[in-house]
Amino acid sequence: MNAQIANAPLRRGAADAAAIRAAGLRTLEIEAAGLAVLQGAMAGELGENFVRAVETIHAAKGRLIVTGMGKSGHVGNKITATLASTGTPCFFLHPAEASHGDLGMVTPGDVILALSWSGETAELRDIIHYSRRHRVPLIAITSGATSALGKAADVPLILPKVEEACPHGLAPTTSTTIQLALGDAVAVALLERRGFTPANFHQFHPGGKLGAQLLTVGDLMKKAPDLPLVRQDMDMGAVIVAMTGHSLGAAIVVDAAGELAGIITDGDLRRHMGPDILQRTAAELMTPSPTATVPEMLASAALKEMNDRKISVLVALEGNKPVGALHMHALLQAGVA
CATH class of the missing domain: 3.40.50.10490 (Glucose-6-phosphate isomerase like protein; domain 1)
Known part of the structure; x- marks a missing residue:
């Protein structure tokens, strides 16, 4: 009682x-x-x-x-x-x-x-x-x-x-x-x-949710040589092999100078699926001039950018050359998202 x-x-x-x-x-x-x-x-x-x-x-x-x-x-x-x-x-x-x-x-x-x-x-x-x-x-x-x-x-x-x-x-x-x-x-x-700066702040707050919010794209992105880089003239059969060999769910398309030309995602493959897809080139299927960032960008800001644009992969550049790629999964694993 x-x-x-x-x-x-x-x-x-x-x-x-x-x-x-x-x-x-x-x-x-x-x-x-x-x-x-x-x-x-x-x-x-x-x-x-x-x-x-x-x-x-x-x-x-x-x-x-x-x-x-x-x-x-x-x-x-x-x-x-x-x-x-x-x-x-x-x-x-x-x-x-x-x-x-x-x-x-x-x-x-x-x-x-x-x-x-x-x-x-x-x-x-x-x-x-x-x-x-x-x-x-x-x-x-x-x-x-x-x-x-x-x-x-x-x-x-x-x-x-x-x-x-x-x-x-x-x-x-x-x-x-x-x-x-x-x-x-x-x-x-x-x-x-x-x-x-936020980078200074991160030095004193490495743990917990706040620490995760202060991580940068460079901290979480996949870096070369673990990047699926493909040329514009590469046939889609080779592009799919490159995509399969990496866990990014996308291929980063570069031009002859190694600069970013476009991106091909799993969604692009589904949208262009057809009997002749393996004979087509990366340039035909890619999304040109995709959204890109720099390694110094805060991961929390990158998350907002990806949510706003409804994308799951963000390419990181130095100059115009890809040096990394950030996937939404990496943000989730780090506790940023």
Whole structure:
């Protein structure tokens, strides 16, 4: 009986459901309003200091050290992960551990990014003093302009006062949302400042679905000599033999200079099937000037191209000469599709 009660579906009245939905919508509206206030603040002093903060981090010869306590620390951990994955060498330093030996991780070439909504977090005191004593640049994300952290920082990023979504005004909600948003803004600005490319991004995200999306055509394509290359004047009997000897489901037709002239797919064979097909030439059956790409193209972009054009094979070129061919099956196997 107890198990049945525990597994029974929770029943709520229409009024309860409406109240729950209203609470969720109210939270989103309040936090969205907070983000709008933050966006407006970027037009003033916050925006000027934001530029200084990004340039300070970009110019650092060492690493960016992110720190914060409590909810600000959790936000700091996420900001650290975003920065690290977008090309900024950094790590998170817990303030309490810093006071017990981990300050030794901080070197003269580093920059410290400290998060504290009030700016009076006691656990940050030793990190602040250390940064001043050893002249390590200190960037603060805080709402306390006249707080200990705000006054000590070389670059204070002063957040606007916003309404918390918590109805009691106690649980950090909107405040942590705008802290995180400003951290993301720093990461993206640094990404663009460094000229960070999708290829760079792939180096830090080799696994999972994201890693698959960052593969290139060159990573997945069949390469010479495993390509069914045929000449324009070759009879279809020889073309079919070439197609059968490779698992591409197509033959790539080249001209006398070895440049791409066309492609013949299994579908082309079916459409032109007749008693004289073996006596016809590749030039007669091929689709001229087929869709082609380059090995550097992202596999995800190649997938979109193939879906848009309803094709299963994409020829990769260097100059005008085929150097590879990408089949839809390769995209499926790699987890791109």
